[in-house]
Every structure is written in structure tokens, then in C-alpha cells.
Amino acid sequence: MEEGGDGSLEARPGVLLVGAPGVGKRTILSRLIGTEVPDTSDLSSGVLCQGWKIDTKYYSADLSIWTAHLEEGFSVGSLPHLDQLAALVMVFDMNDESSLLTLRNWVGNIDVQRFEVLLCIGNKADLVPGHGAHVEYRRRMQKIGESSSDPHPEYLDFGINENEGCGLLSEEEPQIEIRDSTLQWCIEQNIEYIEACASNADFDKCLSVDGDSQGLERLFGALSAHMWPGMILKSGNKITTPSLVEKDGELYKKTI
Known part of the structure; x- marks a missing residue:
């Protein structure tokens, strides 16, 4: 593992990226971190941990992205510094229903609500016949x-x-059955659904659902909206501890 400026890479605030083998996790990871992740990075032997500096218009933050195959032997509880993982990004192939079933079965056996950001990516949308x-x-x-x-x-x-x-x-646009079933499941689980085409950036930019932009741009936007510990504002201020305050009976995040 690499070492970060504030300690080990594993101890950074992080994102967990999971899905069945072959759904495009490596391509999504490469697009997010802005560098090609080589095939020599063997996920079959465990999980892959990569450093990522998320850099937005308003702030930057040093994060880690953990990538793993959902297959026999993988346990989210075995990850070091599990409490540091704030976002869960689940990926399936829109042309392979078994990859969605793998995802749903896995979610049914863990407490996904422990993650503050829950995203489900329907990847390879370009291969769906009749997609708008x-x-x-x-x-x-x-x-x-x-x-x-x-x-x-x-x-x-x-x-x-x-x-x-x-x-x-x-x-x-013709009904896409896997989209309809996934949307319903995501609503029940309080997960945001996003369609993407990680392997083709031009097609990815053409994606929308009910008028809302999709693709990896939406994934980046959802991750950017989170208040990451240690984030540094472009003004030079540093946010170190996200906390919750009550307002009108509801909890909201503020920064200290």
C-alpha cells in the first residue's frame, strides 16, 4: 500500500467500489482517478486500494478507493479501517441480470445503511438495445x-x-426491464441509481434518466457532495469534523 501525507493510505476516508467480476469496475476506477489501472492489478487475490485526491471547484480531499469482486470469500468486515469507508458504489452490467442478482444478494447480507453515500451504477449502457x-x-x-x-x-x-x-x-424510449427493477430496488434501499458507460466517455455524456444527467459525471457529483473529513476548502479553510445539528426536527450536517 502507498503512504499518504496524513498517514497510511488505508486510514484515509474512503470509497468502497464493488460488483461481480467483469462489470467494469476497473474502468470506472480508472476514469475516476484519472489514470489507467493496469490489468496486472489482481482483484482475484483480494481488494485493490488506490489513492485519490478528489478535487472540486470548492475543495480538495485525499481519499482511498477500495475495489473488490463480489464473489465467494469476500467479506466487507475483513477490510481494514472499515469505519473510514463513507461511500459504497455498487456496479452491475445492464446486459447481465446475474450481475445485478449477485449485487442484490450481497446487499441482503450486510448493513448497507452504515454507509453515508449509497450509489448503484448500471454500467455498459451502450450495449443495451434500444437505449435512448x-x-x-x-x-x-x-x-x-x-x-x-x-x-x-x-x-x-x-x-x-x-x-x-x-x-x-x-x-x-422502450422500457428497459433491468432499469425498472433496479430503480424499484434502489428506492426501497435508499440507494441512488446511476446509468453509465465507463468505457466510452462520449456515450457516457449522452446518458440521462427522466431528464437528469447520468454517467460518471453524476457519480463524481454524488461523491463530491459528501462532507469528507480533512477536506480543504479552496479558500484555505480546513474542515476536520463533520457533525450533525437538529433543525425543525431533522438532522443536518454542519462543519467545525
Whole structure:
């Protein structure tokens, strides 16, 4: 493990990233930390811990991201400094229902409510037939081809002719069963659902659900909204201890 400026990497405030093998956790991790995580980082032997400096418009904070396969032998209780993990990011493949069942079975055997941030990522949305983001993605690729002084031939394949465009836009997006079942489950568990395409940044930017932007940008936004211990405001002030205060019968976070 690496050593951080404030002690060991493991002792930093952290994010736990989990999912069945092959759902795209490594790609999501690479996109978040801004550097490629090599295949040589073997998750089969346990968990992978990476340092991450989350840097927003308002603050920065040194975090750790723990990545693990949900398979026999993995226990969240075996992680060191479990009390430091504030966010749980669960990933499944939208084209593989078994990966969602693996996730749901795992959640049913642990207390997920101990985490302050709960997110469920439906990854590989680009492979879902009939997904509404395909139309916007083709528009985006067409614009890239038209604005380029040396348009790539593959961009031209994404062009939408008049008849095709009208047909696609006049019909509502078809129901995606795995999305509907996941949304219902997430509501019951107080988990935020996000669709993503970690392997294709352009397609990822085209994703939305009920008008709300999705993709890894939404994942970053959700993690950025948390009050991380040790966060340093861009003004130079340092927030060291998040605490709760009561207002009108409800608990709110404040900083000291």
C-alpha cells in the first residue's frame, strides 16, 4: 500500500467500489482517478486500494478507493479501517441480470445503511438495445465529423438521415426491464441509481434518466457532495469534523 501525507493510505476516508467480476469496475476506477489501472492489478487475490485526491471547484480531499469482486470469500468486515469507508458504489452490467442478482444478494447480507453515500451504477449502457442515449450519441458523433477538418470515416456512419431521425424521435424510449427493477430496488434501499458507460466517455455524456444527467459525471457529483473529513476548502479553510445539528426536527450536517 502507498503512504499518504496524513498517514497510511488505508486510514484515509474512503470509497468502497464493488460488483461481480467483469462489470467494469476497473474502468470506472480508472476514469475516476484519472489514470489507467493496469490489468496486472489482481482483484482475484483480494481488494485493490488506490489513492485519490478528489478535487472540486470548492475543495480538495485525499481519499482511498477500495475495489473488490463480489464473489465467494469476500467479506466487507475483513477490510481494514472499515469505519473510514463513507461511500459504497455498487456496479452491475445492464446486459447481465446475474450481475445485478449477485449485487442484490450481497446487499441482503450486510448493513448497507452504515454507509453515508449509497450509489448503484448500471454500467455498459451502450450495449443495451434500444437505449435512448444511442440517438444523442449518433448526433454527437455526427457533429464531431462535421466540425473536423479531416473527418474520420467512422463518424459518418453515425449520421442520421431525415426518415430515421424522425422515426427515432417520435417514439418513446422502450422500457428497459433491468432499469425498472433496479430503480424499484434502489428506492426501497435508499440507494441512488446511476446509468453509465465507463468505457466510452462520449456515450457516457449522452446518458440521462427522466431528464437528469447520468454517467460518471453524476457519480463524481454524488461523491463530491459528501462532507469528507480533512477536506480543504479552496479558500484555505480546513474542515476536520463533520457533525450533525437538529433543525425543525431533522438532522443536518454542519462543519467545525
